[in-house]
Amino acid sequence: MFFFSMLAWNIGLSLLKWPGFGPGTFIGLDNYVRLARDSDFWESWAHAAWYIVPFAVLPTALALVLAAVSIESFIGRWLRKLAPLARSGLFLPQIVPISISALIWLGLVDAAGHVQWLKEPTPALVLVSVFMLWLQTGFAYIVLIAGLSRLHPSLLEAAELDGAGRWQRLRYVMLPALRSELFVVLVFLGAGALKVFAPVYYLTGGGPYGSTQTPATFAIGNFFGGKSVGYAAAVTTVSALVIALALAITFTIARRMRARR
């Protein structure tokens, strides 16, 4: 209830022309009309769409390969002792506050003498993307490992004895078993990518020249940049709508597919 009344309030704000103090004027959908014409806004969505790759797709793909190799390698008296190391190493970025890990990365970039990376659009975008990959791989990894450990080891060995190579074991034995895990991970991370804030905000603040800007950093800049609260509220309302819509579509498709099987 609380959450949705706040959401409704936000929608209300989005109908006002209001700089954040004094009285506001009701201007109907004008903020949305302005948004539709704002190239910065569209650009932030283009970035959000791109961030799905380093925030959701790449971590999931990398984690899938890592998990597949792990499940077949960390076997036996000595090698299995390495499994916790792999798990904690990869999962650690999920535990450290993002504001802090961003600070650490900035320090690393600085110490490596590449500060100019943050001042040029393309290197900044690449850096943010690599940071996202570092952040999210661990989440996908532990979920997929948990899914794989439900498989009986003899299943994989039987496949190996039958002459299935690594790739075939991944494709025909592991992937089908991981269907629900992959779905959940991609939905979580995909939604996360569309609303991503902290990794961008703390690494580049959305700059340079808006080249890493996301809808979320764009909105926060407008809320507190003293520009227009109503306008920023319109941005976040659109974000919430887009994500809700994307989720609705995803879940409907998933249900249809499940029904067909």
Add this chain to the structure above:
Amino acid sequence: MSQAIHTPTGAPTHTPTPSHSHARKLDGAKLLGATAISAIALLWLVPVWVTLLAALKSGEEFSATSLFALPSQIEWHNFGVLFGAINIGEKIVNSFVISGGAMLLSLLIALPVAYAVAVGRHRLGPAVIAVSVLIFLLPLESVAYPIYLLSKQLGLYGERAFVIAPLGIIGAAFGVFLLSNVMRHLPRELIEAAELDGATKLSLLTRIVFPLLLPTVLVVGLLLFVSNWNEYLISLLLLPETSTQTVPLAVSMVNYGQFGGAPGQLVAAASLLAALPSLLVFLLFQRALVRGITAGIQ
């Protein structure tokens, strides 16, 4: 949604299958795979390792040596500065109060709701689950500003207690989702037997369900605590005074704010302190945490 609670995580447990005898002779492919994965995990740890080294160096040594050089002698001075000039102890207390308070609030809301949904099979159950998922997948930014306005209108702007409320409510959505998923797998016979014995709904929850789920509840609590500890947006908006700020906020201040461009070794020490509680929780309860996350998902 398969059987979730007791799935083993991490390495598969030993079963007397051919794999055992197979593994006796260390075969090349396995060794190579294990080494590659471990190497990647170590690569992932580089930023944290470098921070640890930097935090223990003196200013001169930090600027003179490479990032990867071990400190010649361990320097506690950086932490002294943090506790002295920046009063980070106060921030640690703030963070504990806010994270802990919000965690308790979340659990107080989530336990009865999850119980009604999963065990009581309340007719609104599916709707409640859908709403919970929506709450933690929708962007926080879309409610952040109204929360900020509300705090001003209620005259609670800058109060730590007011930060607890929204964090607790949003955490509760996550708690409902996870706990109801786990509760659904409780044996029905147990609950039916207790009902026959005349147990009321409340006593069922407190006497039977809660003790059974205690480990899961603890895990959810820890997860919530860690995510609250790491929270930045709400606390950034609602806590203007340095005396009420949380550790992550204070640490970004060390870098940008009044200590703008602070020396690297100081920032490193502050970062380490900020991440420490979460790291400890993770290292101590690693298996349980991972199991908790995956249990909610399957």
